[in-house]
Each structure stands twice: as structure tokens, then as C-alpha cells.
Amino acid sequence: xxxxxxxxxxxxxxxxxxxxxxxxxxxxxxxxxxxxxxxxxxxxxxxxxxxxxxxxxxxxxxxxxxxxxxxxxxxxxxxxxxxxxxxxxxxxxxxxxxxxxxxxxxxxxxxxxxxxxxxxxxxxxxxxxxxxxxxxxxxxxxxxxxxxxxxxxxxxxxxxxxxxxxx
Numbered sequence: 328x329x330x331x332x333x334x335x336x337x338x339x340x341x342x343x344x345x346x347x348x349x350x351x352x353x354x355x356x357x358x359x360x361x362x363x364x365x366x367x368x369x370x371x372x373x374x375x376x377x378x379x380x381x382x383x384x385x386x387x388x389x390x391x392x393x394x395x396x397x398x399x400x401x402x403x404x405x406x407x408x409x410x411x412x413x414x415x416x417x418x419x420x421x422x423x424x425x426x427x428x429x430x431x432x433x434x435x436x437x438x439x440x441x442x443x444x445x446x447x448x449x450x451x452x453x454x455x456x457x458x459x460x461x462x463x464x465x466x467x468x469x470x471x472x473x474x475x476x477x478x479x480x481x482x483x484x485x486x487x488x489x490x491x492x493x494x
Contacts, residue, residue, distance in 0.1 A: 328464045332359055335463055336368075339428040342461055344373055346426030347385065351459075352417045354387040356394045357430035384420070387413075391433035401434070401442040403449055414458055424457025435468040444477065 329335035336359075343353040355365055365388050370377045380386040394409065395401050410425075417425050434443040447462065469478065 328466050328469055330466050332465075335430070335465065336360060338461070339430075339463065340368060340372060342428055343369075343386075343426060346459070347373070347375075347380075349426075350421075350423045351426045351457075352385055352387065352413070352420075352422050352424075354389070354413075354425060354427040354429075356389050356391050356427070357463075358390045358392060358433040358436070359430055362388050362390075384416070385422075391430055392437070394429075395434070395446070396437070396439065401439050401446060403442075403446050406446065407449065410458070418457070424459070427458065427460035428463060429460060430463045432463075432465050432468060435472050440472050444480065448480070 329338070339355060339357075343355060346353045357365075366377045366381075369375065369386070377386060381388065395406055410427075414425050431443060434440065
């Protein structure tokens, strides 16, 4: 959980850079930073040709809506199938796995809190394929939309959980 967008994106870029260095496909899903801004920051901080890496499928940048609800509504089965296919493609290309930074803010902005909990409950703490991910929550979304019991449920679905300012 992140107290600010700066904190969230600093973590995202460090996390994804590490994955790229480990020969993993890296995926950034967010609606809180324009794609061109993401690409520019990656290019400037990582000193890499981001356009080339995207064309090879080594870097994937999507909005949260594009990944989780392209038809206007979340569909858990479709999303899980997308991740599974993506992992299979990564492995067939000789990659070690996939690393995903998933920004959950758009679920709250679009009124999909219930659907987000359903999706999160379907995720395993440890996948049966080589994937590592961060489900990023803004602290303001947590404090405005989620009960303490729901926070505990989220903690059960994720391992580990980093939360600041929530007891």
C-alpha cells in the first residue's frame, strides 16, 4: 500500500528494472501515469531502448482498464487466462518468468471494489508458474473503500503485505 504516487511509482520502476535484469518479461499496469510518461521514465532511468524492448515483448505497458476490464466489466476468468497465456509465451521465448506491477486504483475509480476482492481471492499466494507481482493499492483507496475485515482478507490473499499507517 502506498501513501503517494511518487512512492508507488518509485517502487514500481525499481521492481520492474530488477525483473528485466533477471531476464523476466515485465508488465506495468496503471491508469495513474500516462504510457508515454512511463516509457520516458524507463528510458531515462534505465538507459535502455524501451521501444525495442516493447516490440520484442520484454516490456508490456497497459492501463488497468485494458488488462482487467477491457469490455467495461472485470472478468476473472478472462484475466487469469491472459496471465496464463502471457507466462507460457514468456517461457517459450526463453524468459525466466513474468514480473507484474498492477496498480489497483482504477478498480476503485470505476466502482469495482467487489469485483477486485473476487479477483484477489482467486489469486494464489504462490503461483504454479514463474510469476512475481505487486498489487499496488493507494492508502486513500483503502481508507475510503475498505473495511478492516476486508483488509484482513486482502492480507490472506497476498504474501507478503507491506502496509504503512494501517493497524
